[in-house]
Amino acid sequence: MPLCAAESARQYRKRRDANPEQREAYLRKERERWRKDRDTGKKKCINDLTEREKRSQRKKWKEAKKAARAKARAIVEFQTPEPLELDCPPQLGPSRQRLQGEKSRERRKKKIMKELKELKAKLAKEKRKGEKYKKRYQRMKREAPSVSPQSKVRELVKGQKVRSPIKRALLFHTTLVENIRQKYRNAKTERERQLIARVTSGSILKKYRLQKYTQKAFGYSKKRNATLSVDLCATIKRKESGAALEIKRKVRSFYLRDDVSRMTPGCKQTITRQKKKMQKRLLTDTLKNLHRKFLSEQHGQLSYSTFCRLRPFWVVTPTEADRNTCLCKTHENTQLMANALHSHGILSTKSIEDMADSIMCDSKGKACAYSECRECLFSVYQTLKQPGEAEVCVAQWTTERIHKEDKSSMITVKRDLVTTESDLVSQFQERLSRFKQHIFNIRWQYTAYRQIRETLKADECMLHIDFSENYLCKYRQEIQAVHFGGSHQQATLHTGVLYTAEDQSPLSFCSISPSRRHDPTAIWAHLDPVLGMIRQRFPEVKKLHFFSDGPATQYRQKGNFYLLSTEPYKLGFENINWNYFEAGHGKGAPDGVGGALKRSADRAIKHGEDIPNALILYERLKSTNSSVELFYISEDYVESKPEIPAIAPIKGTMRVHQVLSVSPGKLKYRDITCLCKREAGMLDCPCYQLMDATVSEEHNHAPAFDGTNETRWRPQFIEAKHIGEWCVVNYEDEAYPGIIIKVEEHTIMVKCMHRNGINKFFWPSPREDITWYADQQILCLITEPQALNKRSVQIDKASWRYIEEQFR
Structure with missing residues (x-):
């Protein structure tokens, strides 16, 4: 006869519980299910229930406990055999009276514990009250009117025959002590207490051991008495010289x-x-x-x-x-190398700037920093010991190309690279020789910035500008579709600070626009109202000094060069000087302007206002009477600006740190800023290899800058996206193909092949030829060379013809 479902389940549970492993697995599974139900809210603790649910649950517990006890008693009674007529009475379970007695004792114990807890709380309360009244009594006793000096003297001489001069001296002593004590007690500042303490302390009192008596007489604290020997007025602020x-x-x-x-x-x-x-x-x-x-x-x-x-x-x-999220990649990678070598005892310091200065004859000279000085051209930093072949792990920020399906993209990640001590030292020495130029540019450009700012003339002004991070417009209260969707609009903030000789305090300004363009056309759309404001408020200003960072997509590119040589002249300015900080080091006052405006906008939103777009953001900020000069640039105005004609770039744009324009359509540029003849009104001195670039607009032809034209063979800039591509390097007037490995600012690391004939190249072995090259040394980008035989490869004929033309 088949078993029923309940009996089958009962037998299954019996077999499962008989096996310890199956029993443990079942309990573990039940615990996990309970935790899951607890986390999802399916099961709740008693504290998470409402009062009504608590009462219901406790009632169920009581009924279940009552039923379990009744069942246990029934089992005991059922299993208890009939008493036998033996010498030993049968073993019976606990009687009903005993169970009731245990319940009664448990209730009394709980009641006693509750009373004990209440009594302890009352006792602590009474102790606090006693301490309160004790302290109050002490204060009242201290503040109570003291005995008069005359009464103190009478008490001292009571029952004794004392001459009048002694009484007079005692009266003077008690009166003086009481007067000083009263002044010390009523002193309102720490300075007054220090003065009184200094006057009433000294070596004589210490000599006669009267310091404790002084403390008691004048009412000093123990801490004050312990420091009486110190000059307590040393902290008093004196007039500075x-x-x-x-x-x-x-x-x-x-x-x-x-x-x-x-x-x-x-x-x-x-x-x-x-x-x-x-x-x-x-x-x-x-x-x-x-x-x-x-x-x-x-x-x-x-x-x-x-x-x-x-x-x-x-x-x-x-x-x-x-946490800084705008660090310089060159600084960070060099510092990480220095940290690794210092931890292995190879370098004596971690300061990369000190090491860069030590390998230069003159840390303030461009020739030494740009490796143009013959005396320190091959200088290297001296290590503490000879590096070995031990493995070293060093972290580096690297740019990599990743491929997903048919698409590829570039990402920057921090990788732990394993190399040997000798290889890391050679790489560090090579990087340090390039780092000295980087640190020189940073110092030089900031020095020029301070020099112009401190010596502005009446006909000059300086503008430090930068794009702030776009402000995300928002509402005071939002529905989910707005908050989690893409419905928020962004506002572009172009911030800056204006310095003039007439106004000693700088003028902060910001232009707000719904357009998210940051290209040169948008930059000059943002600058138009600023330049108009300068012409209106400072009509004597004829020369403009711009300072900014140097992103290749915004300020430091051919489009901006073209506009700065044409746009300011339409407003009557006569001389434009644009200076760039070193890459990764352009933070300054404009960043604070953007932060202050965003903080004001967020404060308005917290107070219940909505800022859904750039126009309302401008109006709200304008209504706060901010000291920042605000301008609104509509999206139509940005789009209406004429497009930049097709022009060719300046050769070595990423090295340029100063661009000059002294007449419309003409530019001059140099690697670093020079101000040697600024006092004489000249900025186009021939120092530091000043180069010319001309803009022509004759017969409606496209303007062109002098320099190497951008072609299909050579892009304007070699960027991180070109990593992994093939190129041709010009080394000592010879062409060598290679693969681009790294790109840092205006230098490119290339793994090159060697030549073994005309348009025949091979990979060197066993050592690879990996070297850093300047941007202008990259002739062109090519496709992968084709195999000519088992060892040599050959560049395609069209590319080779172009390469030969470059050397004619």
Whole structure:
């Protein structure tokens, strides 16, 4: 006869529980299911239920417990055999009276514990009350009117015959002590207490061991009495001398330099002290390194502690929360190499700037920094020991090409590379020789920036400009479709700071536009109202000095060069000078302007206003009476600007750090900024290989810059997207094909082949030929050469004809 379902399940459970492993697996599975139900909310703890649900659940528990006890008693009674007539009575289960007694004891125990808890709480409350009244009594006793000096003297001489001069001296003593005690008690500032303590302390009281008596007489605290021997007025602020004020001014201006601390762009990155709210500035190096830098520039003596003490409160050391996401790739990769070599005891320091300075004859000379000096051309940094063949792991930021299906893209990742000590040292020495040019450009451009800013003439003005991160417009309250969808509009913020000789305080400005274009046409659309404002407020200004960072898609490109040589002249300006900071080091005052405006917009949203688009953002910021000059640039105005004609680029654009225009349609450029003849009104001095570039618009022909034209063989810039492609390198007037491995600013690492005939090349072995080349040394990009035999390859004929033409 088949078993019923309930009996089958019962037997299955019996077999399962008889096997310890199956039993444990079942319990583990049940626990996991319970946790899952708990996390999803299917099962709730008693504390998560409502009061009504709690009462219902507890009632069920009571009924279930009652039923379980009844069942247990029934089983005991059923299993208990009939008493036998033996000498030993049968073993019976607990009786009903015993169970009831246990319940009664448990209830009494709970009641006692509850009363004990209540009594402890009452006792603690009474103790607090007693301490309160005890303290109040002490205060009342201390503040109660004391006995008069005359009464104290009478008490002292009571029952004794004392002459009048002694009584008079005692009266003077008690009166003076009471007067000083009263003044000390009523002193409102710490300075007054320090003065009184200093006057009433000294070596004589210490000599006669009257310090404790003084403490009791004048009412000093124990802490005050312990420090009476110290000059307690040392902390009193005294009037600073002229030399001290000058040092303080120099240190403050040093900390606020853009190469020492960078302005934070975030709207929440502020710090407030004594009701003064300032935008944070983050230090770019450690305080010790900055102290050494300050002493080397000022040629004076200043202690490290004083240097740290004079730091402005809003200039802070960056923390994890202030994580920098705009670091320079060149700096970071070089520093990571230096850290790895220093940890292996090969380098004596981690400071890459100090190492770069040590391999140059003159750290302030362009020839040494650009490897044009014959004396230090082959200088290398001396290591502490000879590197071996031990493995070294070093992290590096690298750009890689990834392929997904039929598409490829470039990504930048941080990889841990394993190499040997000797290879890493050779790579570091090579990178350090290029890093000295990078650090020289940073210092030189910031020095030029400060020099122009501090010596502006009446007919000059300086504009420091930058694009702020686009502001994401938002509502005070949003539905899900808006918040999680793509319905939010963005507003472009082009920020800047204007410096003039007439106005000592800089003028901050910002143009707001719904257009998300950041190309040269959009840049000059944003600059149009700013230049118009300059012509209106400062009509005597004829010369413009621009400073910005140098992205190849925005400021430092042929389109912007063309516009800066044409647009300002339409408004009557006569001389334009555009200077670029080194790549990755262009942070400055405009970033703080963007952060302040975004913070004001977020504050308006918090107070219940909606900012759904750029126009309303402009109106809301305008209504706050902000000190920032605001302009609105409509999208139609940006689109209406004429397109830039087809022009050719300047050769070596990424090396350019200064572009000059002294007449319409004509440009001059150089690698670094030169201001040697600025006092004489000339910026186009022939220093540092000043080059000419001309714009012509005759007969409606397309303008053209002098230089190598961009063709299908050679793009305007060699960028990270070209990694992995084949190119031809010009090395000592010979062409060599190779594969592009890395691209950093205006230098390219190429793995080259060697020549074994006319248009015949082979891979060298066993050592590869991998070298860094300048951008202008890349002749063209080619397809992969075809195999000529087992060892040699050959460039296709069309590409080879073009290459031969370049050497004619």
